[in-house]
Amino acid sequence: xxxxxxxxxxxxxxxxxxxxxxxxxxxxxxxxxxxxxxxxxxxxxxxxxxxxxxxxxxxxxxxxxxxxxxxxxxxxxxxxxxxxxxxxxxxxxxxxxxxxxxxxxxxxxxxxxxxxxxxxxxxxxxxxxxxxxxxxxxxxxxxxxxxxxxxxxxxxxxxxxxxxxxxxxxxxxxxxxxxxxxxxxxxxxxxxxxxxxxxxxxxxxxxxxxxxxxxxxxxxxxxxxxxxxxxxxxxxxxxxxxxxxxxxxxxxxxxxxxxxxxxxxxxxxxxxxxxxxxxxxxxxxxxxxxxxxxxxxxxxxxxxxxxxxxxxxxxxxxxxxxxxxxxxxxxxxxxxxxxxxxxxxxxxxxxxxxxxxxxxxxxxxxxxxxxxxxxxxxxxxxxxxxxxxxxxxxxxxxxxxxxxxxxxxxxxxxxxxxxxxxxxxxxxxxxxxxxxxxxxxxxxxxxxxxxxxxxxxxxxxxxxxxxxxxxxxxxxxx
Amino acid sequence: xxxxxxxxxxxxxxxxxxxxxxxxxxxxxxxxxxxxxxxxxxxxxxxxxxxxxxxxxxxxxxxxxxxxxxxxxxxxxxxxxxxxxxxxxxxxxxxxxxxxxxxxxxxxxxxxxxxxxxxxxxxxxxxxxxxxxxxxxxxxxxxxxxxxxxxxxxxxxxxxxxxxxxxxxxxxxxxxxxxxxxxxxxxxxxxxxxxxxxxxxxxxxxxxxxxxxxxxxxxxxxxxxxxxxxxxxxxxxxxxxxxxxxxxxxxxxxxxxxxxxxxxxxxxxxx
Numbered sequence: 181x182x183x184x185x186x187x188x189x190x191x192x193x194x195x196x197x198x199x200x201x202x203x204x205x206x207x208x209x210x211x212x213x214x215x216x217x218x219x220x221x222x223x224x225x226x227x228x229x230x231x232x233x234x235x236x237x238x239x240x241x242x243x244x245x246x247x248x249x250x251x252x253x254x255x256x257x258x259x260x261x262x263x264x265x266x267x268x269x270x271x272x273x274x275x276x277x278x279x280x281x282x283x284x285x286x287x288x289x290x291x292x293x294x295x296x297x298x299x300x301x302x303x304x305x306x307x308x309x310x311x312x313x314x315x316x317x318x319x320x321x322x323x324x325x326x327x328x329x330x331x332x333x334x335x336x337x338x339x340x341x342x343x344x345x346x347x348x349x350x351x352x353x354x355x356x357x358x359x360x361x362x363x364x365x366x367x368x369x370x371x372x373x374x375x376x377x378x379x380x381x382x383x384x385x386x387x388x389x390x391x392x393x394x395x396x397x398x399x400x401x402x403x404x405x406x407x408x409x410x411x412x413x414x415x416x417x418x419x420x421x422x423x424x425x426x427x428x429x430x431x432x433x434x435x436x437x438x439x440x441x442x443x444x445x446x447x448x449x450x451x452x453x454x455x456x457x458x459x460x461x462x463x464x465x466x467x468x469x470x471x472x473x474x475x476x477x478x479x480x481x482x483x484x485x486x487x488x489x490x491x492x493x494x495x496x497x498x499x500x501x502x503x504x505x506x507x508x509x510x511x512x513x514x515x516x517x518x519x520x521x522x523x524x525x526x527x528x529x530x531x532x533x534x535x536x537x538x539x540x541x542x543x544x545x546x547x548x549x550x551x552x553x554x555x556x557x558x559x560x561x562x563x564x565x566x567x568x569x570x571x572x573x574x575x576x577x578x579x580x581x582x583x584x585x586x587x588x589x590x591x592x593x594x595x596x597x598x599x600x601x602x603x604x605x606x607x608x609x610x611x612x613x614x615x616x617x618x619x620x621x622x623x624x625x626x627x628x629x630x631x632x633x634x635x636x637x638x639x640x641x642x643x644x645x646x647x648x649x650x651x652x653x654x655x656x657x658x
Numbered sequence: 659x660x661x662x663x664x665x666x667x668x669x670x671x672x673x674x675x676x677x678x679x680x681x682x683x684x685x686x687x688x689x690x691x692x693x694x695x696x697x698x699x700x701x702x703x704x705x706x707x708x709x710x711x712x713x714x715x716x717x718x719x720x721x722x723x724x725x726x727x728x729x730x731x732x733x734x735x736x737x738x739x740x741x742x743x744x745x746x747x748x749x750x751x752x753x754x755x756x757x758x759x760x761x762x763x764x765x766x767x768x769x770x771x772x773x774x775x776x777x778x779x780x781x782x783x784x785x786x787x788x789x790x791x792x793x794x795x796x797x798x799x800x801x802x803x804x805x806x807x808x809x810x811x812x813x814x815x816x817x818x819x820x821x822x823x824x825x826x827x828x829x830x831x832x833x834x835x836x837x838x839x840x841x842x843x844x845x846x847x848x849x850x851x852x853x854x855x856x857x858x859x860x861x862x863x864x865x866x867x868x869x870x871x872x873x874x875x876x877x878x879x880x881x882x883x884x885x886x887x888x889x890x891x892x893x894x895x896x897x898x899x900x901x902x903x904x905x906x907x908x909x910x911x912x913x914x915x916x917x918x919x920x921x922x923x924x925x926x927x928x929x
Contacts, residue, residue, distance in 0.1 A: 539763030
């Protein structure tokens with residue numbers, strides 16, 4: 181009996197370990213596919229449904245999702261109806277059993293406007309100073325105008341800041357909601373116009389591609405609930421690169437000291453344990469340290485010495501790119517030290533003695549034999565550091581990240597790299613969009629898309645380092 | 659300071675008397691301790707120039723320690739204390755003004771396990787040359803070829819000089835390490851059980867190489883293998899418990915040892 185159990189156990193454990201691998205992979209796949217479907221699906225030009233309800237009300241919008249009714253059996257469907265300036269809301273729940281007719285008329289347009297968000301309805305007319313076009317001709321004229329402007333000004337509305345106030349002499353549109361309420365819209369507030377119901381598959385894919393591209397390449401609009409995330413991508417990558425530049429030399433030198441130079445006594449062991457434990461300190465603690473030491477301490481002193489003419493408005497005495505990179509470098513230092521040390525410890529002493537026996541000094545031995553051999557391990561450390569740093573949000577909120585940074589930290593203005601500027605970060609962008617927007621429902625797809633982007637960026641940074649490591653290993657012949 | 663020994667008698671190693679060879683290395687009353695535990699005690703011996711000298715003895719007798727001391731590889735270990743002196747061509751190798759890197763260039767060392775660097779065969783041999791500063795590529799190429807030929811490896815690797823050294827077999831790797839050491843033209847070559855990790859064919863090649871190399875430099879060989887010591891060495895030192903027991907021409911040590919302890923060890927009667 182006992183033997184039988186033991187035999188079973190012997191057969192069971194490989195399955196158990198395989199199952200845990202499978203479970204982990206499944207969860208990972210679920211995570212990524214959720215981000216891909218929700219994130220990328222947001223940019224797809226979904227059909228606009230025109231729905232007539234039992235009480236005679238007519239609405240039009242994208243069907244978003246369904247949920248059970250709270251008070252009676254049956255389901256209700258959420259529609260994205262836009263037209264916040266007319267209805268006061270972007271969304272409407274509709275009980276399925278009250279729907280009389282559903283159709284997808286091809287002439288329904290979706291207008292992306294500078295203020296009040298999207299408009300869904302029909303285009304009645306385009307009124308130019310000397311001409312008034314209606315029907316299909318109006319749509320053609322609108323398309324022509326928008327295309328013209330896009331090629332000139334790269335998609336930015338000419339007078340976005342001026343809102344939708346009508347200036348005499350401007351071209352304007354007359355639009356009508358599906359219920360028949362009309363509005364005048366100056367042409368310059370319209371970013372884009374599309375008729376998703378009239379699109380072919382090819383056009384849809386093209387529209388989707390350009391929407392994704394805009395998301396990647398443009399700055400945010402409407403308090404981060406719309407527009408793109410380019411400044412956040414740029415800020416994240418720049419901060420991580422700067423952090424890597426700061427942490428690698430420090431980490432590698434520290435590891436060399438601990439492993440190659442220091443007397444291997446109790447003190448060294450204690451320091452090593454200390455370093456390993458630093459990796460477990462919660463990141464917000466590093467944020468507090470960065471705020472106290474880098475921002476207020478060093479930054480405040482720098483301001484007093486070099487930027488006293490601009491005080492009391494701080495230059496370095498407030499959160500910025502440099503302090504954020506330094507704080508994260510400190511946070512990831514243990515990872516780099518530990519990985520490098522492991523790499524150094526794996527190098528056989530025979531290699532070191534071989535180099536010394538040929539008349540190499542200790543420095544020559546280090547630079548020509550030990551460091552090249554430990555380079556893959558160092559890169560592993562940097563990979564781990566990048567993965568950790570790119571995903572950190574908490575400490576950044578204390579030392580330099582901004583909800584909306586007016587200026588990029590890298591531009592054409594001397595000295596090009598502005599270390600004191602605040603920057604945007606994808607992780608913080610997710611947090612801000614998800615919890616601090618006015619309309620969480622509208623922001624949610626952007627949160628998924630941004631999260632997907634963050635994962636992809638970490639992946640790309642890691643793959644670069646892994647490729648580099650592979651290249652190094654091949655070069656060294658092992 | 660040059661040791662004033664008589665010039666060597668006619669080249670006949672088998673019958674040549676010990677004292678007639680000119681000494682290259684002189685070890686005088688040399689003691690070494692690891693963290694206070696003595697490993698070598700009051701050793702004195704002279705290693706003759708352009709001869710092969712073998713150190714034999716049971717494990718832990720200190721023969722490898724002595725070899726490493728000649729190359730000052732104990733410098734890195736802070737718990738090591740020494741007394742007495744070792745002289746290379748009449749100069750104390752522990753003298754404060756002596757450049758350790760220069761000493762190690764003049765005293766090459768080959769270890770038990772082949773330790774080629776993770777680079778190409780060519781770069782392995784050129785490593786020591788590059789340490790000595792800039793050199794015309796042509797001259798470097800010639801030196802690399804000469805070293806590989808001296809180590810009897812050239813014919814086997816001349817078509818793949820730029821392949822990783824780790825693609826070579828164990829025996830080839832060991833000969834590559836010897837070539838690498840020869841490239842910097844040392845005066846002394848220390849070999850720490852150079853063939854103990856190799857197969858019999860490779861071992862024979864290494865032994866042949868050792869015999870051929872003594873026309874160029876002085877060799878000191880540590881080995882566990884009695885037959886090997888008898889086959890390749892001109893002089894043999896028997897160490898036991900950190901002390902030098904017997905030292906003399908190999909023939910007399912093996913055929914007519916002066917001490918019972920030596921005879922017991924050589925004939926394998928010692929536990």
